[in-house]
Amino acid sequence: NAGVTQTPKFRVLKTGQSMTLLCAQDMNHEYMYWYRQDPGMGLRLIHYSVGEGTTAKGEVPDGYNVSRLKKQNFLLGLESAAPSQTSVYFCASSYSMALDQPQHFGDGTRLSIL
Amino acid sequence: AQKITQTQPGMFVQEKEAVTLDCTYDTSDPSYGLFWYKQPSSGEMIFLIYQGSYDQQNATEGRYSLNFQKARKSANLVISASQLGDSAMYFCAMRDEDMRFGAGTRLTVKP
Numbered sequence: 001n002a003g004v005t006q007t008p009k010f011r012v013l014k015t016g017q018s019m020t021l022l023c024a025q026d027m028n029h030e031y032m033y034w035y036r037q038d039p040g041m042g043l044r045l046i047h048y049s050v051g052e053g054t055t056a057k058g059e060v061p062d063g064y065n066v067s068r069l070k071k072q073n074f075l076l077g078l079e080s081a082a083p084s085q086t087s088v089y090f091c092a093s094s095y096s097m098a099l100d101q102p103q104h105f106g107d108g109t110r111l112s113i114l
Numbered sequence: 115a116q117k118i119t120q121t122q123p124g125m126f127v128q129e130k131e132a133v134t135l136d137c138t139y140d141t142s143d144p145s146y147g148l149f150w151y152k153q154p155s156s157g158e159m160i161f162l163i164y165q166g167s168y169d170q171q172n173a174t175e176g177r178y179s180l181n182f183q184k185a186r187k188s189a190n191l192v193i194s195a196s197q198l199g200d201s202a203m204y205f206c207a208m209r210d211e212d213m214r215f216g217a218g219t220r221l222t223v224k225p
Contacts, residue, residue, distance in 0.1 A: 040217050042218055043215040099167075099209055102164060108158065
C-alpha cells in the first residue's frame with residue numbers, strides 16, 4: 001500500500017549543481033503535481049501533469065523542469081540549484097481534477113542548497 | 115492574490131476539548147471544493163475532510179467537522195475531543211480552477 005513515494009528524502013546540494021527528484025505512484029492516477037513548501041507560505045505548485053507525456057507550469061515554475069515519461073512517474077529537475085530553492089518538496093497525485101478529488105501526497109523531500 | 119487565508123499561525127487546546135481552526139477563501143467561481151490536510155511533525159500530508167460548494171450539509175469525518183459558511187466564505191475545521199496526536203500543522207486548501215493552500219495553523223494539544 002505504497003501510494004506516493006518520493007526519493008530521495010533528504011539531499012544537500014552546492015549552488016550550481018543539478019539533481020532530479022523522483023516521484024512514483026501506484027494508484028493509477030492520471031494527475032500528478034510537484035509543490036514546494038516554505039515556512040509561512042503553505043504549499044505552492046511548481047509544475048503538474050494531466051497525463052503521460054504532458055506537463056504544465058504552476059505558480060512557481062522558474063528554475064525547475066519536469067518530465068512524465070511514464071504514467072506512474074513524475075520527475076522534478078533542478079538544472080542549476082540556487083539557495084532560493086532550499087525547501088521541502090512534495091509530490092502529489094489525484095485520480096482526476098474534479099473538485100471533490102483530494103490529492104494524495106508523498107512524504108516529502110527536504111532539499112538544502114548551500 | 116491570496117485565495118486562502120489562515121489567520122492563526124498557532125493554536126493551543128487542552129486535551130479532550132474542542133478546537134476550531136479558521137479558514138477563509140476567495141473565489142468568484144460558484145463551483146469549488148474545500149479541503150483540510152494535517153501535517154504531523156513527521157512531514158507527510160494527510161487528507162482529512164472535504165466540502166463541496168454546493169453541499170447543503172457540513173462535512174463530517176469522525177472527530178473532524180467542517181463549519182462551512184458560504185456567504186462568509188469560511189470553512190473552519192472543528193476537531194472535537196482533542197488528542198495529543200492531533201498536534202500538527204493543519205492546512206486549508208481550495209480547488210476552483212487550480213488548487214491553492216493556506217499558510218497553515220500549528221495546533222498544539224496540551225495534556
